[in-house]
Amino acid sequence: xxxxxxxxxxxxxxxxxxxxxxxxxxxxxxxxxxxxxxxxxxxxxxxxxxxxxxxxxxxxxxxxxxxxxxxxxxxxxxxxxxxxxxxxxxxxxxxxxxxxxxxxxxxxxxxxxxxxxxxxxxxxxxxxxxxxxxxxxxxxxxxxxxxxxxxxxxxxxxxxxxxxxxxxxxxxxxxxxxxxxxxxxxxxxxxxxxxxxxxxxxxxxxxxxxxxxxxxxxxxxxxxxxxxxx
Amino acid sequence: xxxxxxxxxxxxxxxxxxxxxxxxxxxxxxxxxxxxxxxxxxxxxxxxxxxxxxxxxxxxxxxxxxxxxxxxxxxxxxxxxxxxxxxxxxxx
Numbered sequence: 528x529x530x531x532x533x534x535x536x537x538x539x540x541x542x543x544x545x546x547x548x549x550x551x552x553x554x555x556x557x558x559x560x561x562x563x564x565x566x567x568x569x570x571x572x573x574x575x576x577x578x579x580x581x582x583x584x585x586x587x588x589x590x591x592x593x594x595x596x597x598x599x600x601x602x603x604x605x606x607x608x609x610x611x612x613x614x615x616x617x618x619x620x621x622x623x624x625x626x627x628x629x630x631x632x633x634x635x636x637x638x639x640x641x642x643x644x645x646x647x648x649x650x651x652x653x654x655x656x657x658x659x660x661x662x663x664x665x666x667x668x669x670x671x672x673x674x675x676x677x678x679x680x681x682x683x684x685x686x687x688x689x690x691x692x693x694x695x696x697x698x699x700x701x702x703x704x705x706x707x708x709x710x711x712x713x714x715x716x717x718x719x720x721x722x723x724x725x726x727x728x729x730x731x732x733x734x735x736x737x738x739x740x741x742x743x744x745x746x747x748x749x750x751x752x753x754x755x756x757x
Numbered sequence: 758x759x760x761x762x763x764x765x766x767x768x769x770x771x772x773x774x775x776x777x778x779x780x781x782x783x784x785x786x787x788x789x790x791x792x793x794x795x796x797x798x799x800x801x802x803x804x805x806x807x808x809x810x811x812x813x814x815x816x817x818x819x820x821x822x823x824x825x826x827x828x829x830x831x832x833x834x835x836x837x838x839x840x841x842x843x844x845x846x847x848x849x
Contacts, residue, residue, distance in 0.1 A: 656766035
């Protein structure tokens with residue numbers, strides 16, 4: 528049995544979890560989020576309804592997935608991912624999906640995945656822009672090969688400041704699930720060493736190659752992660 | 758033929774909504790950034806730090822080449838090159 532750990536049950540985590548549960552119903556989904564459902568979430572966080580406001584996102588999402596997808600195996604972890612909790616959360620993890628709204632968490636997840644040789648699917652949105660990058664430690668690049676580190680607080684607009692386009696969340700979240708499914712099947716992900724970018728306002732997409740940084744502190748020395756069925 | 762610079766969505770408020778802008782006569786990425794900074798106030802601060810280096814959470818590609826892996830801002834430009842600015846985003 529395979530395990531996918533999804534960080535952040537927000538605008539990306541909700542559609543990613545639903546799509547992955549539908550695509551691979553036998554996969555164990557570990558849903559990680561310490562936040563509670565707010566009314567302003569409902570437009571893009573598709574596993575929640577008005578009646579869920581105030582409840583822990585991870586628990587609501589796990590319950591809803593179990594009802595929506597027969598055979599789905601979803602478990603809730605009401606906690607925030609941090610380097611301290613990484614080894615516990617990533618135990619038995621076959622693929623990690625990161626849809627969190629924190630730069631610090633994203634870089635911590637990248638570093639932990641590289642160190643533990645766990646494939647990672649990084650998805651992010653802001654306004655009408657979206658990004659997707661698959662990381663297979665030892666077989667390409669990682670988030671730190673692309674960006675050296677997180678910005679200081681306030682340097683980059685947050686979701687609350689810039690907004691997030693709801694339709695784009697569905698698109699990027701589903702693409703994250705698609706990449707995770709490829710990794711779980713032992714296939715090469717389409718965005719390995721390649722950052723895929725969406726411009727939802729103009730309806731355009733483009734890729735940039737992300738070459739491995741031989742000095743990358745996260746992945747340059749990480750041992751190779753093997754595809755499950757190479 | 759000018760160098761084309763692709764502007765990501767989060768920076769377009771600074772370029773009057775334009776997704777692409779052109780730069781004439783820029784011999785290096787540095788020169789292109791300086792030219793853009795004069796025309797679009799606020800852009801320099803989003804791309805470069807106080808010491809004039811590329812910010813650690815922004816990247817620039819010359820065609821398909823990550824400039825961080827080469828000469829960074831001193832990367833030479835030729836007519837017809839495309840620069841793509843890629844900022845880190847973290848919404849989810």
